[in-house]
Structure formats: C-alpha cells, structure tokens
Amino acid sequence: MMHTYNTDREEASKLNVFIKFYGLFWHKNAVDWDRRLLLGQPQGWLGKGNKRCKLDLESIQMNFYDQKGVYILYSDPLQPVYAGQAGISRRNTTGGKVIGDRLAAHSRGIYRNGWSLFSWFGFLETERSPLTRMSAEQRLNPTWIMPATLPSTPDAALNVLLASFEAILIEGLTPRFNARGGDLPHAVLVDQYDPSLATAARGWRGRQPARAPSRAGGIRVEATFPADLSGASDSL
Numbered sequence: 001m002m003h004t005y006n007t008d009r010e011e012a013s014k015l016n017v018f019i020k021f022y023g024l025f026w027h028k029n030a031v032d033w034d035r036r037l038l039l040g041q042p043q044g045w046l047g048k049g050n051k052r053c054k055l056d057l058e059s060i061q062m063n064f065y066d067q068k069g070v071y072i073l074y075s076d077p078l079q080p081v082y083a084g085q086a087g088i089s090r091r092n093t094t095g096g097k098v099i100g101d102r103l104a105a106h107s108r109g110i111y112r113n114g115w116s117l118f119s120w121f122g123f124l125e126t127e128r129s130p131l132t133r134m135s136a137e138q139r140l141n142p143t144w145i146m147p148a149t150l151p152s153t154p155d156a157a158l159n160v161l162l163a164s165f166e167a168i169l170i171e172g173l174t175p176r177f178n179a180r181g182g183d184l185p186h187a188v189l190v191d192q193y194d195p196s197l198a199t200a201a202r203g204w205r206g207r208q209p210a211r212a213p214s215r216a217g218g219i220r221v222e223a224t225f226p227a228d229l230s231g232a233s234d235s236l
Contacts, residue, residue, distance in 0.1 A: 021122040022184070025078065030194045039064075043188060045129075046132060066142075068087030069099060082111075
C-alpha cells in the first residue's frame with residue numbers, strides 16, 4: 001500500500017500524539033512532596049449531573065506523581081528556567097525516575113528558590129473513568145501504562161514526534177506569536193488541587209445557612225497565582 005502525506009497524518013492522529021495528560025502552571029507550594037501526591041482533577045472526569053459544591057474536593061482528585069514525560073520549571077513571571085525529562089532508564093536503574101520524583105528533587109536542590117511554578121506533560125495512559133466511580137486506591141495509585149507504539153511508517157512516526165514536541169513547546173512556553181494552542185485534541189488537561197482553596201471552600205460551606213439555595217455555585221480547583229511564592233522554605 002502506498003502511503004501519502006495525508007494517510008500518514010491520519011495514522012499519526014489516531015495515536016493522539018504522545019501526551020495523554022498534562023498540567024499547566026501548577027504551584028510548587030501546593031504539592032505534598034512528603035506523601036508523594038501530585039493531585040489534580042482531569043477535566044471532564046466528574047461524570048454527568050454532579051454538583052461540585054456537594055462534593056469533597058479531596059475525594060475527586062487523582063494522583064499524577066508517577067507519570068513519566070517532560071516538565072518545565074518557571075520563575076514568578078512565567079519565565080522558563082529549566083526543562084527536563086522523567087522516565088529515561090540510566091545504567092543500573094530500572095524504569096527511570098517519575099515526574100513527581102524529579103520535581104521533588106528540584107524542590108530541594110540548589111536552585112529551589114529560583115522557581116515557583118511548573119508544567120508537566122505525561123506520556124502514560126490509565127483507565128479513563130468518572131472520578132466519582134473510582135475507589136481511593138484507583139485515584140491515588142493509578143496503574144500507568146505505555147500506550148501503543150509509533151506508527152510503522154517513518155513519515156507517520158515523524159508526524160507523531162513533531163506534533164508532540166510542537167504541542168509541548170506551544171503549551172509550555174507560551175510563545176507570544178503562536179495564535180493557536182498546541183495540537184492536543186485527546187490529551188486530558190488536569191486542574192491542580194490546591195489544599196488552601198479546598199480549606200477555604202469547606203469554611204465557606206460551613207458558614208452557609210441551614211437552607212442554602214440549591215443553585216449555589218461550585219468551586220473549580222485550578223492553578224492560581226498567590227502573591228508571594230518566594231518564601232525561603234520553598235525548594236528547585
């Protein structure tokens with residue numbers, strides 16, 4: 001069968017590039033490094049008919065600590081200061097480090113105060129199911145698997161590689177002249193879980209009258225930008 005440019009692009013698009021999950025501009029201070037928790041909520045995974053104001057935010061988060069892929073560190077003004085990978089197997093190692101461990105090492109490293117935000121792009125897949133139907137074990141210790149391999153033809157394989165790298169550069173580096181976002185039609189964007197926002201949400205609900213209107217709005221957990229991210233207790 002003769003392969004054309006268009007058929008190769010179609011074959012490549014079926015793999016949806018390498019990126020399966022990604023998080024943009026997450027806060028270093030909101031990560032629980034000691035418990036190895038890189039919590040976030042995959043967009044669209046709450047299922048239908050759920051009212052977020054009635055859900056415990058901690059019970060609808062998923063742990064992405066053991067993802068593998070690439071990441072970018074930023075200083076306060078969203079200036080990229082470091083880019084790295086997590087997953088390459090070195091000599092005398094098995095499987096390579098995961099994204100969470102790489103970020104944790106930077107949080108204690110010599111440049112720990114030189115960055116406050118990070119983006120990550122995970123290449124591993126897991127079972128896709130509404131969070132409210134998952135057990136705590138499934139959410140906090142998901143089984144990550146490597147998806148299908150590259151297409152068989154060189155041109156299609158190159159298309160997958162180029163589309164993946166282009167998406168990472170556009171989404172992670174926010175170049176000013178790129179009018180469109182990265183090509184990630186089937187990758188899942190993950191909103192970061194911020195414990196401080198969850199605490200505020202619980203306090204807000206506790207102050208409501210006994211018969212609060214049922215139409216009260218829910219609370220969306222996203223990466224935010226606190227005023228001070230340069231505390232000495234932070235660690236790169």
